Amino acid sequence: MHSTITTFVFDVYGTLFDVHSVKEKADELFDGRGTEISDIWRRKQLEYSFLRQMMGNYEKFSDVTEDSLKYALNQLSISYSKKEVDSLLEQYISLRAYEEVQDVLSTLKENGKVLAVFSNGSRDMLEPLVEQAGLSNYFERIISVDDIKQYKPTPASYTSVLKVLGVKREEVLFMSSNGWDISGAKNFGFHTAWINRNHLPQEELGLAPDYTFDSLDAILDLK
Structure with missing residues (x-):
């Protein structure tokens, strides 16, 4: 890592x-x-x-x-x-969390990492979803684009992560299963891990992810 x-x-x-x-x-x-x-x-x-x-x-x-x-x-x-x-x-x-999610979040949290959610979802969707899955305690913040009215993959949307968390872009590893989102985050300057659950081809945008994995489990193996 x-x-x-x-x-x-x-x-x-x-x-x-x-x-x-x-x-x-x-x-x-x-x-x-x-x-x-x-x-x-x-x-x-x-x-x-x-x-x-x-x-x-x-x-x-x-x-x-x-x-x-x-x-x-x-x-x-x-x-x-x-x-x-x-x-x-x-x-x-009440969507179903992927089976590895809780263990991955728990391990990262125990290792002292700062965790956050960043989504196009609005708060009336995100907060009850994360809560019902029992994941709220793992995240420092739930960041919604609705707070600034700028959908991903605009640079302004990713900028909100830096402002909310008080970090620099090179300090962030951003993870998404959506190739377009990974391209947007890479373009912005985040480190990126594409969780390619559906084994899709990489987007042809000249913005390759730093890492590509089948599931979130592999995040724990990054050194």
């Missing part, structure tokens, strides 16, 4: 928590169509946050998430009620 790294910053969706654990509830509500719904929902969630950033029409991530879900259902020609939409949205505050 690079000698300057003191602070471990984690993305949330897809990194600490499985966004596709919503599939089970979607299957239950919509006759086994959970995989289709979840895939489109996640894709549009990212697209809408990027589009709103570019258009200068910021809305918090909980609203983007609802709009994306409605789009997914409409694309699939699935009729739905407000109750069904609300029921699925509630799943976002």
Whole structure:
């Protein structure tokens, strides 16, 4: 591990928590169509946050998430009620943490590392999610882009990490399962570890991650 790294910053969706654990509830509500719904929902969630950033029409991530879900259902020609939409949205505050997460966070914390969450999620999504998973005590801060209304991967969003934690960019190891987020963080100047859970190809943006792992476990082996 690079000698300057003191602070471990984690993305949330897809990194600490499985966004596709919503599939089970979607299957239950919509006759086994959970995989289709979840895939489109996640894709549009990212697209809408990027589009709103570019258009200068910021809305918090909980609203983007609802709009994306409605789009997914409409694309699939699935009729739905407000109750069904609300029921699925509630799943976002009870997503399943990946199995290695608690042990990794516990070990890093015991070793005196500073840990933080940094996400496009809004606080009404992030805080109950981290709390219900029993992970709150591991993190110094939960940092949401909603506090500055700048979605990742803008440089301004990553700057908020430095301001909130009072660290320099070279002191941060940023971890995400999202290739676009890793590219943004690398462009900003963070050390980066891509948690490539889905074994995807590297983004062709000329911004290779410093490390690439299948899961967060490998973070503990960095020297």
